[in-house]
Amino acid sequence: MRLSHSLVPTLKETPTEAQIVSHRLMLRAGLVRQTAAGIYAWLPAGLRVLQKVAQIVREEQDAAGAQELLMPTIQPAELWRESGRYEDYGKEMLRLKDRHERDLLYGPTNEEMITDLFRQSVRSYRALPQILYHIQWKFRDEVRPRFGVMRGREFLMKDAYSFDIDYAGAVASYRRMMLSYMRTFRRMGLKAIPMQAESGPIGGNMSHEFIILAPTGESAVYYDAAFEEIDYSASGFDIFSEADLERFFGLVTTHYAATDEKHNPAVFAALEAGRRREGRGIEVGHVFYFGTKYSAAMGFAVAGPDGRPVAPEMGSYGIGVSRLVGALIEAFHDEAGIIWPDAVAPFRAAILNLKAGDPACERMAEDLYAKLAPSVLYDDREERAGVKFADADLMGHPWQLIVGPRGAARGQVELKRRASGERQELSLDSALAQIV
RNA sequence: CGGGGCGUGGCGCAGCCUGGUCAGCGCGCGUGUUUUGGGUACACGAGGCCGCCGGUUCGAAUCCGGCCGCCCCGACCA
Incomplete structure (x- = not known):
């Protein structure tokens, strides 16, 4: 979505x-x-x-x-x-x-x-x-x-x-x-x-x-x-x-x-x-x-x-x-x-595009979305990063896939676990492997 | 069902006591600029039969009566 x-x-x-x-x-x-x-x-x-x-x-x-x-x-x-x-x-x-x-x-x-x-x-x-x-x-x-x-x-x-x-x-x-x-x-x-x-x-x-x-x-x-x-x-x-x-x-x-x-x-x-x-x-x-x-x-x-x-x-x-x-x-x-348990979460993960409009970020976020839809929520709104973080935490998705200009340049996405707050920088493939 | 409270733009509220330049604030929304990794800042703008009906009055969001709706505490329940 x-x-x-x-x-x-x-x-x-x-x-x-x-x-x-x-x-x-x-x-x-x-x-x-x-x-x-x-x-x-x-x-x-x-x-x-x-x-x-x-x-x-x-x-x-x-x-x-x-x-x-x-x-x-x-x-x-x-x-x-x-x-x-x-x-x-x-x-x-x-x-x-x-x-x-x-x-x-x-x-x-x-x-x-x-x-x-x-x-x-x-x-x-x-x-x-x-x-x-x-x-x-x-x-x-x-x-x-x-x-x-x-x-x-x-x-x-x-x-x-x-x-x-x-x-x-x-x-x-x-x-x-x-x-x-x-x-x-x-x-x-x-x-x-x-x-x-x-x-x-x-x-x-x-x-x-x-x-x-x-x-x-x-x-x-x-x-x-x-x-x-x-x-x-x-x-x-x-x-x-x-x-x-x-x-x-x-x-x-x-x-x-x-x-x-x-x-x-x-x-x-x-x-x-x-x-x-x-x-x-x-x-x-x-x-x-x-x-x-x-x-x-x-x-x-x-x-x-x-x-x-x-x-x-x-x-x-x-x-x-x-x-x-x-x-x-x-x-x-x-x-x-x-903080939804995985078994009942409305979406397995949220994709947060921190910089809507940025070509590298768009490409990476769209790519992730294509691979994970429809079980994932893509925050493609033109909002500030803070708004997206706050909403993702509020909605409680088990995972957050954070796509920002920093990581996108290196082909990396940040994966955050809602329950523990742990974050890790990963390649797209290893991030996908983790949340499936 | 007993007790208490509340209905004012989408949300949170002020105004009501002491009727009249009173329809207002913050957030949100739209446009532009700004900002660009944790709810940014500024400007301009849109948006409300003040829950409904009736009464009092020259005049009612404000006073009075009735109705409707909602919330909280208690007794009761997946």
Whole structure:
């Protein structure tokens, strides 16, 4: 992308409404713009991040054997009347009427709809287990949206639903999703910790929330350093082995971990001093097991091995995709701006032409751009060097390819790593080799 | 939903209390000169129904009423 003709409106000053770091930086770096309270437009650079985050989530869901589908944002009220939640959900649900006065709603979650889809077609226990997910916009009419994209009313969520024939199966699905989540967050460079949670309005009796660590997180967290030593990768656990899943679940649930509201100082103090970790965290995911709550309420049963009907055991698993973008910034930033982990950066690198109009610089910058487009942002604006440096730091590209008259004369480019600030003078080829 | 606050060019703000040469400042934007490796300097210029509706008044950004929108703290949540 050429910055001179892109809608990436960076801001020198911070809009007053933005109070937390990620919100300020998202506005300043030109990633999003607010359209109404808790509702945001994702501008080109922001959308690239959102899509990268979604893609990592998608790949890890697929790797855990989940199937992707896409359910609509608008749902008929009937489905929710069947489960009883049309009345229960309250004002957070955005209710609509179509031209025929039919009651509709903008989905805040999809348990009813997925159950309906399953009961239409699945008749036998032999088709189970299955896990389905989609990545779709949700709307929850929060009383008080805040923190920018972290607590919006409209948000992008990955929600998965598991169907098993019995409790043991449901437990395995639940654990499989948990492991998938740990891998997902790790791929983004985040440290995540699963914590015992209340199951809230979704209902059920087993629930964990996933907190990622960030210095500016919303709540204090206390945990055992053992979490940092677990190898969640395929070499640590086979995600399709029930024995491995059980071992994984055991590790992840026995070590101490709590947010401030559930923190038990006495238990924490009993931990060996060297293992006690305190930090701040942000909730980015939540998993629930709720048994037959929806299948029973909505009359969904399959034939069991003995031919008699059985209501499948279900669970649901959410990751706040758009929230993650904000959470990532909370976890990775400094005074100058965002520091994107490579895996989610909107652009791998920025090319800074320090002297637009200079033939040698133009040639070198264009050459680099031709080789790296479209995964790179070319700052070809007629701006001073300082402006370009400041904007590149703000936007947080992992690498900066700095093309100036000094180096261009010698066929050299300066490569800067945003995270460490390290710079090195290199030939074009070795610079390219480094950032690919 | 309870409490607090704010709406004035794209952004950040002053002006309001004490109505009238009050529509202003900084940044940004355009043109020119200047500068040329960390948000350069100067000059000229464009840009605003002062959130909306109504009222008071000879006169309203300023006073009064209603409405709308947004933010912050708290209770609640992916």
